Amino acid sequence: MHNSEDGHMAVCLEPCPIEKAMRVIGGKWRASLLWHLKDGPVRFNELCRILGGATKTMIDKCLKDLEAHGLVKREVQCERPIAVTYEITEYGRTTLAFLDELRRWSEETMKEQEAA
Numbered sequence: 001m002h003n004s005e006d007g008h009m010a011v012c013l014e015p016c017p018i019e020k021a022m023r024v025i026g027g028k029w030r031a032s033l034l035w036h037l038k039d040g041p042v043r044f045n046e047l048c049r050i051l052g053g054a055t056k057t058m059i060d061k062c063l064k065d066l067e068a069h070g071l072v073k074r075e076v077q078c079e080r081p082i083a084v085t086y087e088i089t090e091y092g093r094t095t096l097a098f099l100d101e102l103r104r105w106s107e108e109t110m111k112e113q114e115a116a
Contacts (some may be wrong), residue, residue: 008100025095029054029062034071037088041075044084052078071095 015023025031029051036042036050048056049064059108061085066072077083090095 024071025066027062029058030066031095031099031102033059033066033086034088034092034095035103037072037086037092038096041085041087043077044086047086066092069094 007060021090023032032051036047044056044059044063048054049056051059054062063074065087067074071089072086073085073089075085075087077085
């Protein structure tokens with residue numbers, strides 16, 4: 001919603017830019033996955049260890065969603081035993097600046113909240 005010409009809140013007839021972005025990177029794990037891929041390719045099982053609170057099924061779903069949006073690419077390293085790595089794409093890297101800001105905001109405000 002936004003202010004209309006008469007100062008009242010106007011109803012958005014389509015999703016706002018924030019809502020559109022959150023549909024792509026929102027949720028509990030997607031942004032974290034992008035963040036953990038920033039330094040290079042990571043194997044699926046390593047991502048599962050890093051995100052200990054997420055199930056393998058959930059991580060797999062999130063990675064597939066991120067891949068479908070072009071933010072992550074999947075590569076099969078070997079067939080037997082299967083080894084898959086995920087890597088952030090150049091398009092995915094466009095998220096890192098604001099994810100870093102979000103990380104800093106979280107660290108700063110959590111300190112303030114704990115001190116209060």
